[in-house]
Amino acid sequence: MSPTHYDLIVIGSGPAGEKGAAQAAYFGRRVALIEREQVLGGAAANTGTLASKALRETALYLSGFRQRGLYGVTMSLKDKVTARDFFYRERQVQRTEHERIITNLKRHQIDLYKGQASFVDPHTVRLENRGVEPVTLTADFVLIGTGSRPFRPPVFPFHDARVYDSDTILDLHDIPRQMLIVGGGVIGCEYACMFAALGLQVTLLEGRDRLLTFLDADVARLLTACMIEMGIDLRFHESVTAVEPSPAHLAVTLASGASINVDTILVAAGRSGNTSSLNLPAAGIAAAKRGLLGVNAHYQTAVAHIYAAGDVVGFPALAATSMEQARVAMVHAFDLKYKTHVAAILPYGIYTIPECSMAGATEEALREKGTLFVAGIAHYAANARGQIIGAKHGFLKLLFAADTMRLLGVHAIGEQASELVHLGLVALHAGAGADLFIETCFNYPTLGEMYKYATYDALGQRAKAPAGAPAPTAPKEP
Helix, strand or coil: CCCEEEEEEEECCCHHHHHHHHHHHHCCCCEEEEECCCCCCHHHHHCCHHHHHHHHHHHHHHHCHHHCCCCCCCCCCCCCCCHHHHHHHHHHHHHHHHHHHHHHHHHCCCEEEECEEEEEECCEEEEEECCEEEEEEEEEEEEECCCEEECCCCCCCCCCCCEEECCHHHHCCCCCCEEEEECCCHHHHHHHHHHHHCCCEEEEEECCCCCCCCCCHHHHHHHHHHHHHCCCEEEECCCEEEEEECCCCEEEEECCCCEEEECEEEECCCEEECCCCCCHHHHCCCCCHHHCCCCCCCCECCCCCEEECHHHHCCCCCHHHHHHHHHHHHHHHCCCCCCCCCCCCCEEEECCCCCEEEEECCHHHHHHHCCCEEEEEEEHHHCHHHHHCCCCCCEEEEEEECCCCEEEEEEEECCCHHHHHHHHHHHHHHCCEHHHHHHCCCCCCCHHHHHHHHHHHHHHHHHHCCCCCCCCCCCCCC
């Protein structure tokens, strides 16, 4: 029996796979999508993006964190939160997302195959599923969107049921009293905040001297202060050298020589590309460090008709960018004259407590380039909507070119920061400057109004700068 032929085979149903398949199918191409897991959506739907954000909202709700002291009543966590309580809403969100993806594939008439895909040659993919005869598919083009999985350093005894990674933490059976989180990246910080809000004693280890080095330094500094205020034991320049399990606890030895006993460990030590089972050599492709695939500006691998997008190509490994990468790849593959590149300015959202978000340049990057800039800041506590929602901390920082007052960067920390950043993101894409925010009439009371006052602050800072001197930066969070 001859193989079934398609215009495109997509391997993986996460954000890159789904959107890449839909992009090609929308323009009339015959598309097959292969998924090895029982559920669709990849890490975004099942272990990462949506799951962790749903858990964050659940932690805030169950703990009454947003309402603490807001109405003259002390809110506290219910006597005993069970794992079932914690994961209930996350499971609902997952089911809804699975249904949405299936509906989208059907609407675009994409053929869905379940099983493990591997290359036979550059145009042929073999599909194996337990208990079923292997299926062979061929295609003119292939899109690899297999995503990534947590990296597991050998020092940790993952065979112990109390040691988790960022995927398996969703199988937590009981809410522990204590948790050690190893790795102060995005995932580690997000989970540290969630579990601390639920009342756990959380220790977070970070090997560097600060959290989230890609963020604006003032944002990272305030996030660190807020996490410490939540009761998180933050330890910098620290790592784990040994873990000794016992029935009572996990005894952890640190690089500094200190030791701690904990109930549970969550390891957030980065991720590796899901490529080991694809038989890449048969396609003429070799994976790089941690299984990642190298691609060019069109998301082509070393073999021109084989594309890759999403987490499997590495940074920034965001659901939003993964979707855009796959769309760009398919436009190039089929010469669709549509979306030719991923946006030059990308938003970043970190769903800690409080949220952090950014778009454009940081102060550090501008200084390195020798760009003269002025920074303006508006605090949540001085904003009417911020007062209404009880935001004690948080700010919006805008960075402008000192000479033209063109917007260069937007940085926010506080409630709804990941939404607030989008107004600045659009302004950055439009090449807009201070006049846009000064002339705009914002709803009152809204957090968006902070754009106007951060701009006023920047103009004031600019006016104070001596002639020919670099413009001063904005005042820090009080």
